[in-house]
Amino acid sequence: MSQALLSAAEGAVPAKREITTKPRFSDRVFRAVVSGGALSSLIILGLIFFFLAFQGYSVLRSQGIHFITSSNWQVVQDTAGNVDPKHTQFGIAAMLIGTFLCSLIAIIVAVPVSVLAALFLNFYAPPVLKKIMVAVVDLMAAFPSILFGLWGFFVLMPSAEYWAKLLHHFLGFIPIFKVDPPIFTRSPFVAGLVLAVMIIPIITSVSREVFSQTPLDRIQAAYALGATRWSMIRAVVLPYGRSGVVGGAMLGLGRALGETVAVYTVLNIVYQVNWHVLLGAGGNVASMILLKFGEAGPQEIKALMAAGLVLFLLTLLVNLGADLVVRRSGGKGR
Amino acid sequence: MSDEMTTGRGPGLVSSLGDVARRRFESKRVTTAVQGVGLEARGIHAWFGDRMVLEDMSLDFWSGTVTALIGPSGCGKSTFIRTLNRMHEFIPGAAMAGQVLLNGEDIYSSGTDVTKIRLKIGMVFQKPNPFPSMTISENVLAGLKLAQLKVDNKDDLLEECLERAGLWNEVKDRLSSYGGSLSGGQQQRLCIARSLAVRPEVLLMDEPCSALDPGSTLRIEETISHLAASMTIIIVTHNMQQAARVSDYTAFLLSDGGPGKMVEFGPTGEIFSRPKDIRTENYVTGRFG
Numbered sequence: 053m054s055q056a057l058l059s060a061a062e063g064a065v066p067a068k069r070e071i072t073t074k075p076r077f078s079d080r081v082f083r084a085v086v087s088g089g090a091l092s093s094l095i096i097l098g099l100i101f102f103f104l105a106f107q108g109y110s111v112l113r114s115q116g117i118h119f120i121t122s123s124n125w126q127v128v129q130d131t132a133g134n135v136d137p138k139h140t141q142f143g144i145a146a147m148l149i150g151t152f153l154c155s156l157i158a159i160i161v162a163v164p165v166s167v168l169a170a171l172f173l174n175f176y177a178p179p180v181l182k183k184i185m186v187a188v189v190d191l192m193a194a195f196p197s198i199l200f201g202l203w204g205f206f207v208l209m210p211s212a213e214y215w216a217k218l219l220h221h222f223l224g225f226i227p228i229f230k231v232d233p234p235i236f237t238r239s240p241f242v243a244g245l246v247l248a249v250m251i252i253p254i255i256t257s258v259s260r261e262v263f264s265q266t267p268l269d270r271i272q273a274a275y276a277l278g279a280t281r282w283s284m285i286r287a288v289v290l291p292y293g294r295s296g297v298v299g300g301a302m303l304g305l306g307r308a309l310g311e312t313v314a315v316y317t318v319l320n321i322v323y324q325v326n327w328h329v330l331l332g333a334g335g336n337v338a339s340m341i342l343l344k345f346g347e348a349g350p351q352e353i354k355a356l357m358a359a360g361l362v363l364f365l366l367t368l369l370v371n372l373g374a375d376l377v378v379r380r381s382g383g384k385g386r
Numbered sequence: 387m388s389d390e391m392t393t394g395r396g397p398g399l400v401s402s403l404g405d406v407a408r409r410r411f412e413s414k415r416v417t418t419a420v421q422g423v424g425l426e427a428r429g430i431h432a433w434f435g436d437r438m439v440l441e442d443m444s445l446d447f448w449s450g451t452v453t454a455l456i457g458p459s460g461c462g463k464s465t466f467i468r469t470l471n472r473m474h475e476f477i478p479g480a481a482m483a484g485q486v487l488l489n490g491e492d493i494y495s496s497g498t499d500v501t502k503i504r505l506k507i508g509m510v511f512q513k514p515n516p517f518p519s520m521t522i523s524e525n526v527l528a529g530l531k532l533a534q535l536k537v538d539n540k541d542d543l544l545e546e547c548l549e550r551a552g553l554w555n556e557v558k559d560r561l562s563s564y565g566g567s568l569s570g571g572q573q574q575r576l577c578i579a580r581s582l583a584v585r586p587e588v589l590l591m592d593e594p595c596s597a598l599d600p601g602s603t604l605r606i607e608e609t610i611s612h613l614a615a616s617m618t619i620i621i622v623t624h625n626m627q628q629a630a631r632v633s634d635y636t637a638f639l640l641s642d643g644g645p646g647k648m649v650e651f652g653p654t655g656e657i658f659s660r661p662k663d664i665r666t667e668n669y670v671t672g673r674f675g
Binding site for chain 2: 179269270273274275277283284287288291292
């Protein structure tokens with residue numbers, strides 16, 4: 053310490069050297085190729101963002117904050133067939149809240165199921181069954197969403213209606229489970245369940261991967277202390293995998309927020325904010341865009357682009373939030 | 387000395403190790419060892435898949451003694467001690483034959499609750515492995531939670547275990563910091579404290595000092611010496627000096643490319659100063675391995 057001070061006083065501390073290496077030509081070429089690959093997705097994302105922003109700008113400007121706070125969506129035309137900008141209103145509040153509700157239901161249902169499935173696959177399933185189930189789950193993650201939608205419509209909805217009635221009967225005193233008038237089909241609840249089925253494979257897959265990386269020495273430490281399999285999982289696997297599960301859930305949430313066709317098939321889209329999840333009236337930004345796109349005039353198309361932009365930003369925000377959560381809870385269990 | 391002369395060996399490493407071991411052996415209470423109580427291995431064979439890695443190991447571990455298992459890498463030492471608390475069966479394809487008797491009862495007999503066995507036969511691993519999501523005190527008491535045991539006074543148990551593991555003075559002021567914040571040697575002593583908390587009768591140690599510096603190693607060896615008075619300790623080690631310093635009995639295992647076998651077993655002093663088998667002599671003098 054004293055020596056360092058002494059030499060500093062004498063000015064004898066040498067300047068820090070700059071350390072460089074001259075990369076070889078082949079290395080530089082490869083570097084350019086991989087950088088190009090990495091940049092391309094960023095560029096495409098940026099292009100989509102600018103396209104949506106450019107197209108939706110005029111609508112966002114004229115509607116202002118009402119675009120996300122009001123639920124009116126009406127195109128008013130004058131007698132000549134031109135759009136009357138004064139009375140035309142675009143607001144997606146109901147759609148945003150609907151999207152949020154459906155996704156929340158999906159996450160609430162899907163995360164516990166997925167975590168249990170992942171634990172089963174890693175720690176309980178016999179090897180042969182594990183192999184088969186892992187393949188099936190991974191296949192399900194890549195399944196076309198319209199098939200989930202159709203199955204949800206014809207198979208899930210009739211039973212889901214029954215469960216919804218049960219929920220309403222026993223928990224109807226809780227405001228969000230109120231149903232009036234008694235329409236139970238095509239509700240956010242049903243759409244949430246279909247979304248849950250869709251994202252369970254994704255969350256299961258991610259969770260299984262994280263759980264399987266639990267350090268063996270910790271697992272053995274727990275067993276050597278007389279742990280049962282379940283107490284070992286609780287003490288070692290879950291703390292270790294927690295951040296991974298959160299990450300998987302956010303990946304699933306991302307898909308749930310943007311899911312279009314499956315929700316479109318099973319959800320009754322109504323331009324009115326509805327917090328009653330069992331009632332057959334809901335909203336979803338992506339499905340609304342699909343619903344309106346076919347017969348939209350030029351002005352309405354722009355409004356749909358603006359809605360797309362909002363969805364884009366929402367997804368981005370959720371992913372950023374997920375990143376924060378993962379980083380904050382990540383350190384402890386590792 | 388005359389024995390050593392007849393085997394044609396000079397007064398080098400071996401005799402000094404032998405002296406260390408003999409001094410320890412004579413100064414200790416080997417007389418307290420009670421036969422028939424403790425752990426007995428009977429004809430242990432072990433396989434990974436079709437490959438036999440351990441052949442016909444029979445050894446008695448009497449309570450109140452420390453037994454060292456020595457031998458070159460791959461001779462089956464670790465596999466052997468892992469059969470003693472049924473950790474062997476976690477490896478896919480692992481199989482065993484023979485009997486392990488704890489106080490006369492076979493721990494492999496059907497209907498045995500394996501979690502209860504592991505409470506009585508604790509284990510300390512090569513690499514310190516505290517639970518990083520738990521604090522120091524939670525780590526020590528983790529076994530109680532894992533095995534769903536009830537204790538009246540957790541604070542007393544906590545202090546007692548850390549004291550016995552020789553860690554109490556270093557951590558008593560920061561019991562609620564995380565286990566990972568300790569140094570490697572402290573972590574290993576934390577792991578020892580953790581295994582003591584469920585009050586095992588036998589403690590298996592699989593090269594507990596191989597990842598530690600000499601200072602920490604010394605502390606762990608002191609800990610082992612203190613613990614030996616009250617329990618059976620079986621330690622795998624690659625360090626001859628360590629075997630000589632801490633153990634009462636030593637078993638030498640060797641594999642000639644096939645399954646590992648026990649070459650020689652005896653009081654540590656004799657293994658290091660008057661080995662009966664030339665292979666033991668070659669190994670403990672450092673001529674190979």
